[in-house]
Amino acid sequence: MTRTLITGGTVVSPSGRSPFDVLIDGETIAALYAPGQVEAQGVTADRTIDATGKYVIPGGIDVHTHMELPFGGTNASDTFETGTTAAAWGGVTTIVDFAVQNTGGNVIDGLGAWHEKAAGNCAIDYAFHQIVGGVDDESLKAMRYLTEHEGVTSFKLFMAYPGVFYSDDGQILRAMQTAGDIGATIMMHAENGIAIDVLVQQALARGETDPKYHSSTRPSALEGEATSRAIVLAAVAGNIPLYIVHLSASEALAAVAEARDQSRNVFAETCPQYLYLTVEETLAKPDFEGAKWVCSPPIRSAHDTHPHHADMWKGLRSNDLAIVSTDHCPFCFKDQKELGRGDFSKIPNGMGSVEHRMELLYQGVVAGEITLERWVETCCTTPARMFGMYPKKGIIAPGADGDVVVWDPNGHTSIGYEKKHHMNIDHSSWEGYEIDGKVDTVISRGLVVMEDDTFTGRKGHGQFVKRGLSQYLV
Ligand SMILES: [Zn+2]
Numbered sequence: 245m246t247r248t249l250i251t252g253g254t255v256v257s258p259s260g261r262s263p264f265d266v267l268i269d270g271e272t273i274a275a276l277y278a279p280g281q282v283e284a285q286g287v288t289a290d291r292t293i294d295a296t297g298k299y300v301i302p303g304g305i306d307v308h309t310h311m312e313l314p315f316g317g318t319n320a321s322d323t324f325e326t327g328t329t330a331a332a333w334g335g336v337t338t339i340v341d342f343a344v345q346n347t348g349g350n351v352i353d354g355l356g357a358w359h360e361k362a363a364g365n366c367a368i369d370y371a372f373h374q375i376v377g378g379v380d381d382e383s384l385k386a387m388r389y390l391t392e393h394e395g396v397t398s399f400k401l402f403m404a405y406p407g408v409f410y411s412d413d414g415q416i417l418r419a420m421q422t423a424g425d426i427g428a429t430i431m432m433h434a435e436n437g438i439a440i441d442v443l444v445q446q447a448l449a450r451g452e453t454d455p456k457y458h459s460s461t462r463p464s465a466l467e468g469e470a471t472s473r474a475i476v477l478a479a480v481a482g483n484i485p486l487y488i489v490h491l492s493a494s495e496a497l498a499a500v501a502e503a504r505d506q507s508r509n510v511f512a513e514t515c516p517q518y519l520y521l522t523v524e525e526t527l528a529k530p531d532f533e534g535a536k537w538v539c540s541p542p543i544r545s546a547h548d549t550h551p552h553h554a555d556m557w558k559g560l561r562s563n564d565l566a567i568v569s570t571d572h573c574p575f576c577f578k579d580q581k582e583l584g585r586g587d588f589s590k591i592p593n594g595m596g597s598v599e600h601r602m603e604l605l606y607q608g609v610v611a612g613e614i615t616l617e618r619w620v621e622t623c624c625t626t627p628a629r630m631f632g633m634y635p636k637k638g639i640i641a642p643g644a645d646g647d648v649v650v651w652d653p654n655g656h657t658s659i660g661y662e663k664k665h666h667m668n669i670d671h672s673s674w675e676g677y678e679i680d681g682k683v684d685t686v687i688s689r690g691l692v693v694m695e696d697d698t699f700t701g702r703k704g705h706g707q708f709v710k711r712g713l714s715q716y717l718v
Pocket residue numbers: 308310571573
């Protein structure tokens with residue numbers, strides 16, 4: 245068993261920062277020592293990592309990824325191996341991916357298929373949510389089984405994508421009632437997909453086929469409407485835990501904030517693309533290049549009536565947005581995004597960010613949008629609590645897994661396809677982003693997986709994490 249000592253750094257948690265030396269014994273954090281105690285107590289280790297002048301934070305947890313997801317006639321281009329390796333490069337030590345029940349398929353088979361894809365291939369730990377693509381008696385029974393026996397305690401439904409993953413209000417209510425019975429969390433893709441499909445068909449009929457129309461046909465009001473409707477249905481089901489995924493719109497945030505003011509178990513995440521990117525800088529690029537940024541909900545226009553970006557940052561500060569995830573779902577431009585040339589509705593939805601979430605959000609710390617502690621809370625600690633992995637994950641404390649990132653606030657990261665880029669995509673959605681900080685060293689369950697700008701981990705190190713119920717409820 246390797247004993248690793250991280251010395252001289254500042255340990256950051258949601259509640260503050262303090263100088264501590266951290267001892268990892270085997271796969272577990274064994275002790276924190278105040279300055280001088282290591283010498284006074286004669287603590288020894290096999291290796292010492294000097295973190296002087298650096299932050300020591302819990303490993304990042306990205307609770308929204310889609311490795312190898314079949315979508316739009318192709319598969320997301322990161323495998324569990326390439327995606328978790330890129331995650332490690334970005335200071336992430338746990339992902340929660342979405343196992344899929346396709347409409348017409350079986351939930352338990354869907355979970356089995358995801359275990360098969362991931363087992364033995366992950367560089368860091370992984371867990372699963374379950375997408376329920378067809379609510380019926382059998383899938384409701386499976387929700388109970390997964391929660392009680394399989395460590396899968398959160399279930400994602402879609403108010404978007406009619407004919408693919410879509411559930412109607414009655415199906416949603418039934419799934420929510422089951423979630424209430426078993427203590428599980430319902431995750432919601434909240435966009436009114438029925439109305440969106442009408443707008444999409446009308447746009448295509450007008451000859452509006454370029455990528456930018458992906459955004460204008462998915463107006464923020466329809467995300468707000470669906471979010472409000474989901475919140476009402478969750479109340480009717482008995483204030484069951486509802487978690488709105490990838491929230492992008494001011495109207496949706498207002499609905500979440502109103503529910504939270506009433507002490508409801510309503511939570512939400514946003515993603516870096518909804519904090520930083522605008523239609524004008526991405527989807528509107530000429531020659532179909534905008535396809536690189538087609539994701540749903542869409543990137544919003546800088547000229548919308550609502551200041552979506554500013555509101556998202558505000559939501560992060562007020563905890564109406566509890567978590568930042570990525571919705572990592574990468575597709576290459578060549579042969580994948582290109583499927584939608586001449587028809588934006590055929591562009592596979594998704595972009596790749598799993599490597600850059602910690603970096604992009606740290607830039608929010610530098611810019612004064614959030615505090616250092618809030619960065620750790622939204623990217624590391626709350627994800628663990630929200631999805632039943634705390635205090636094994638999400639905190640630097642004795643007994644927790646040895647998932648630790650050493651972050652260098654004096655380092656610098658240049659993001660771009662020819663720069664820092666380890667995801668299996670032929671372009672970077674974050675080309676040209678410069679970060680005033682750097683992932684220095686990444687430790688996953690006691691194993692150093694990234695140091696000195698070198699990946700030192702291995703596929704198969706990552707283990708499946710069986711999750712409990714949410715530890716974040718009101
Ligand atoms: Zn997603």
